Structures are given as structure tokens and as C-alpha cells.
Amino acid sequence: MRIGLAANRLHHHDKHAALFRWLRASDTGLRELGVELHAVGRTFDAIQRLGFLQDFAPLRRYPNGREGGLMKLVAEVVGMGTPERTLDGAIYLMDPVDPSSVFPEATALKRQCVIHGKPFISTVATARDWVEVERLHAGLAPDPGADDLHAFEQHTLALIAHDAMKPAMLAFADEHFAVLSRFRSRVGTGTTGQRLNELAWSRGWPQGEEWVTRYQSGPMGGDAQIADRVLEGHCQRAIFFEDPHVARQHEADIQLLERAVTTVTDQAVCITAPRVAARWAQAAAVRVGN
Known part of the structure; x- marks a missing residue:
């Protein structure tokens, strides 16, 4: 398994930064899984300088960002024709106020992962969650250090989908209804929330009782309303099926929600593609015994 790795300066400038909080929590899991980390220059250098991942052979250095390192990660997410130059995903720990987090290569990295x-x-939180998901799919025992990410009865889940992705969201919710119903509560925007409620009622959820608490539609501010819940610590996980192929008139609102998630980096998990969400739900079902 090959994963691209980058972090904005805020997240690797000292041993207490976000990158190293993740590595302390996930070092054992990364070694158990044999993950190859393909790290952009300054991120790699910070790991080496501060003594993390010692004797970790599958750690590879790419050029610095300004020398094309992040662009190379984008190309390898798409795939460059050989296994050695094909990435299975990317970790990019973002500082939401760092201008480089919205550079074209950063936006393209996310978009190509989604596509x-x-x-x-x-x-x-998402990086820790991903390691635990892969551990469970590998048949390893649950890590008690990830219990906080799976206390669903104490968590709120956001379920959001753009128009073209609404059928995928409904199919996902139908297949994994038991796991999603374990959350203390669920929130959604406009039409997606209504259609999920109709699905839940068809599955035996009490009529008239909302399975998903509905906010405004995305263009009318629903993304901003859910972003506020994320920032206040009242929404711990967002599953956001984006359509990367169309222009979005309310792009700023979508970015607001994404920036809210990265602002509370240790508390919020965000999943942006149906295949990734399904893999998470399958692992979660194993962990909670569904």
C-alpha cells in the first residue's frame, strides 16, 4: 500500500504538531500494514529531523512542494503506469489559513483522489481512522487507541451529497443502515436529508421521527450550518459525496465546511468518496459487532 504524505508547515514545525500527533498514534499500525509513505520534501525532512519513523524503510522522499513534489503526488494518484508510481491515496494535513492549501496542486490532489x-x-482524526480501518480489513484486532473514533453513540454524523451523488448516498445508507443508525444523531442538508429520512422510514424507523436532522440546502447555507456544528464540537464525522465533474455555484460554502473540518483536525473525520465510505462502514461493522 502506497500513500502520499504532505503537511503544511504548521503541522510539522515541532514534535507536538499535527503530523507527529498522528505518527505517535499510528506508528505501530503503519508498520503492521507495511504502508509505504511517499512524503513531500519538507514533510520528509521534518520526520527525519525529529526522529520519527526510525528504521522505517518504506519512507520515501519527494521534491519540495515548490519543486513539484505535490504535483508528483497528484500524478501518482492518477497512476503513472507502474505499481511503483501509483499511489493508493493521499494524506495532506492542511492548515486552513495557509495559502498553499488552496494552490492548484492541493485542489487537484483531492479532486483526483475523489475521482x-x-x-x-x-x-x-481521519488519518488515525484510516489506519484503523485498514488494520481491521487486514484481520488485525481492534486498537484500543482508536476507541474514541468509534464511540458512535456519542457522535453526530453528517451525510451530505451533491445532486449527481444523491443516488450513491442513498445506496450507501441503505447498505450500511445498521452502522449509521448507531450514531447518537445524524445531520444533513436539504433534499439529501429528506430522501434519507424517507429511506429510514421505509426501513422501519419510526414514522414522523427524523433519522436525519435537516438543515438548509447547500446553496442556501446548509454547509455553513453544519460547519458551525463541526467547529463547536457537535459533529465528529462527515461523509460528503462530492461530484468533482461539475462547477459548483456555492463553492465557497463547500470550502467553508472543508475548512471547518481541518480547523479541528484532531476531532473531525471526513470521507469524500463512496468507495472509501463503504470500506470504512464495513470495518466499523466488524468493530462494533454488527
Whole structure:
């Protein structure tokens, strides 16, 4: 398994930064899984300088970002024709106020991960969650250190989908209804929320009782309303099926939600592609015994 790795400066400037909080939590899991980390220059250098991942052979250095390192990760998410130059996903720990987080190569990295159904991981919590998901799929015992990510009865889940992705969201919710119903509560925007409620009622959820608490539609501010819940610590996980192929008139609102997630990097998990969401739900079902 080959994963691209980058972090904005805020997230690797000292041993307490986000990158190293993740590595401390996930070092054992990365070694158990034999993950290859393909790290952009300054991220790689910080790992080496501060003594993390010692004797970790599958850690590879790419050029610095300004020398094309992040662009190379984008190309390898798409695939460059050989296994050695094909990535299975990317971890990019973003500082939402760092201008480089919205450079074209950063936006393209996420977009190509979504298009190719590969994980795009932008927060510490999502990175920890991804390692645990892969451990469970590998048949390893649950890591008690990840219990906080799976306390679903204490968590709120956001379920959001753009128009073209609404059928995929409904199919996902139908297949994994038992796992999603374990959350303390669920929130959604406009039409997606209504259609999910109709699905839940057809599955035996009490009539008239919302399975998903509905906010405004995305263009009318629903993304901003859910972003506020994320920032206040009242929404811990977002499954956001984006359509990367169309222009979005409310792009700023979508970016607002994405930036809210990265602002609370240790608390919020975000999943942006149906294939990745299904893999998470399958692992979660194993962990909670569904």
C-alpha cells in the first residue's frame, strides 16, 4: 500500500504538531500494514529531523512542494503506469489559513483522489481512522487507541451529497443502515436529508421521527450550518459525496465546511468518496459487532 504524505508547515514545525500527533498514534499500525509513505520534501525532512519513523524503510522522499513534489503526488494518484508510481491515496494535513492549501496542486490532489475512489485524508482524526480501518480489513484486532473514533453513540454524523451523488448516498445508507443508525444523531442538508429520512422510514424507523436532522440546502447555507456544528464540537464525522465533474455555484460554502473540518483536525473525520465510505462502514461493522 502506497500513500502520499504532505503537511503544511504548521503541522510539522515541532514534535507536538499535527503530523507527529498522528505518527505517535499510528506508528505501530503503519508498520503492521507495511504502508509505504511517499512524503513531500519538507514533510520528509521534518520526520527525519525529529526522529520519527526510525528504521522505517518504506519512507520515501519527494521534491519540495515548490519543486513539484505535490504535483508528483497528484500524478501518482492518477497512476503513472507502474505499481511503483501509483499511489493508493493521499494524506495532506492542511492548515486552513495557509495559502498553499488552496494552490492548484492541493485542489487537484483531492479532486483526483475523489475521482479515482481513493482516500483523501486532511485531518489527524481521519488519518488515525484510516489506519484503523485498514488494520481491521487486514484481520488485525481492534486498537484500543482508536476507541474514541468509534464511540458512535456519542457522535453526530453528517451525510451530505451533491445532486449527481444523491443516488450513491442513498445506496450507501441503505447498505450500511445498521452502522449509521448507531450514531447518537445524524445531520444533513436539504433534499439529501429528506430522501434519507424517507429511506429510514421505509426501513422501519419510526414514522414522523427524523433519522436525519435537516438543515438548509447547500446553496442556501446548509454547509455553513453544519460547519458551525463541526467547529463547536457537535459533529465528529462527515461523509460528503462530492461530484468533482461539475462547477459548483456555492463553492465557497463547500470550502467553508472543508475548512471547518481541518480547523479541528484532531476531532473531525471526513470521507469524500463512496468507495472509501463503504470500506470504512464495513470495518466499523466488524468493530462494533454488527
